[in-house]
Amino acid sequence: MAVFFASTFFHVSLQQKSLYILCSILAAYNIAAFLLLRYSRNHHRRTNVYFPGINKIINFQMSLDLIFLSLFLHFSGGAENPFIIYFIFHMIIASILLSVLESYLQATLATGLLILLALLEYQGIIPHYPLTGFIQHDAHNEAFYVFGKIGVLASTLYLVVFMTSSIAVQSRRHEEGYRLANIKLKEQDRLKNEYVSRVTHDIKGHLAAIQSCLDVVVNKMVGPLNEEQDNFISRAHRRTKKLSTFVKTLLRLTQMRLSHEMDMKDFPLKETIEAALNSVQRNAEQKSIKITSQISPDVTTITGNQFSIEELIANLLLNAIKYTPKGNTVKVHASDGDGIVRIEIIDTGIGIPADEIGNIFDEFFRASNARETVKDGTGLGLSIAKQIVERHGGKISVHSELNKGTTFLLTLPKTQKAIT
Amino acid sequence: MENTKILIIDDDIDLTSALQTVLQSNQYSVSVANTREEGMEKLKADKPDLIILDVMMVKQQDGFEVARELKKNDEFKDIPILMLTAVEDKTGIDFKSEAGDSEWLPVDSFLDKPVEPQVLLDEVKKLLN
Secondary structure: OHHHHHHHOOOOOOOHHHHHHHHHHHHHHHHHHHHHHHHHHHHHHHHOOOOOOHHHHHHHHHHHHHHHHHHHHHOOOHHHOHHHHHHHHHHHHHHHHOOHHHHHHHHHHHHHHHHHHHHHHHHOOOOOOOOEOOEOOOOOOOHHHHHHHHHHHHHHHHHHHHHHHHHHHHHHHHHHHHHHHHHHHHHHHHHHHHHHHHHHHHHHHHHHHHHHHHHHHHOOOOOOOOHHHHHHHHHHHHHHHHHHHHHHHHHHHHHHHHOOOOOOEEEEHHHHHHHHHHHHHHHHHHOOOEEEEEEOOOOOEEEEOHHHHHHHHHHHHHHHHHOOOOOOEEEEEEEEOOOEEEEEEEOOOOOOOHHHHHHOOOOOOOOHHHHHHOOOOOOOHHHHHHHHHHHOOOEEEEEEEOOOEEEEEEEEEOOOOOOO | OOOOEEEEEOOOHHHHHHHHHHHHOOOOEEEEEOOHHHHHHHHHHHOOOEEEEEOOOOOOOHHHHHHHHHHHOOOOOOOOEEEEEOOOOOOOOOHHHHOOOOOOOOOOEEEEOOOOHHHHHHHHHHHHO
16 A cells, blocks of 8 residues: 555655565465464464464564565665664564563564665665655665664664563563462362352251251151150251251352352243242142232243242242231232343232331341241341342342232343343 | 162261151161262162262262262163252252253252151152152
């Protein structure tokens, strides 16, 4: 382009044929180098190992570029061509991509090529093609000017390599530091997860054994008990069950707090809501509560953690069943919005006092009327629900009227893109 | 049901005793192994109709390793496995990913400990049918 513009519009005398041939060769080997680099990048992605010849390819291409730039200069005015400063760009790229030693070697090659070009033209061994139309008088045989200019340029190249390499080395050190820190963090995360799962296993394991042994006695599988024995064993059994539920919920919350990652996948929301409905059916039947659901047909697939979403809906349903009087109805509505889905869990239960509604998602908080109505409860269920919703980039809100009922509204983004 | 044999493999002696009593009171023939090795021996000797297996015994993945071994073995691959866990698969650690396979779960059913006797019996009945 530069050759075309300079010769056509500014009438600068140029060795057009030679320059166009050089351009074609340059384009051809750049395409080859590009393909090689792309192959090496894919190789790295596939195997996580750098392609073994990558450094040699970059060195080779860089050296070839310098040789071509010298040839371009030769056919367009030699040391007089202002494009001579383009050597600087190559030095910057070399310093970023190559090692410090290799970068200095490239600077030395560039200097050597420049000196050789100037010397050969000066001695008349190769012809000099002046930039007539651009420069008024030919200076290629003015030794002081030509070699002085090359000397200044060479020192600039070395300085550029020195400064860029220093920055590149520091940047590489930081990058390595971040990489190592990332590996360390992942390892810590793995150890923490292992620790939590071990603690969870041990605590729940002991409780499970106690409860299972008591189950056998309470259910008279090992013979009858007298009234007093039955009374005390039943109390112990009841308290163990309560403790199990509490520990289970508390550990679940801890696990969620400590775990940074959640396995997100596409899953069918309609089926997940139905699974949650099935899981609480028994609890509803025990209180003769009818659960109705209205799931819009356009509620299809969303991205998220299916188990957590099922757990979330089941927990809100269990809550609704717990605080709704016998024989009443609990409703689930799900509809599709603009990039989100709305899920409502509506009960006709005791409601939440207006002055306590702001605290219901707090850990261990239970509304005063909830404590009076149902003695058992951890006060952690809604905190877990909030955590799950927020992990999905969604929102949970509540609308309640005392003695009339409560509605929990969940809005969940359909895809993880919608979160950001 | 007397001819229906169930093998429980779990390192918790108290829990296995309780589960054994619950199942025996429902006329199942139950044998218990408290280690992985003992479990493999009893499996070969007893040829059970159902295996109840703990996820974590000595190592985190013990239960899964046993399950994988069994599913690869032509002699045992059709025996249903009910896995018991004190760390919920659903909501806690994702055992499947840890085992390097996020899709394949080598068991037929999961129950979270503690298991109510009736829930256990219902699940056992379901798997045996």
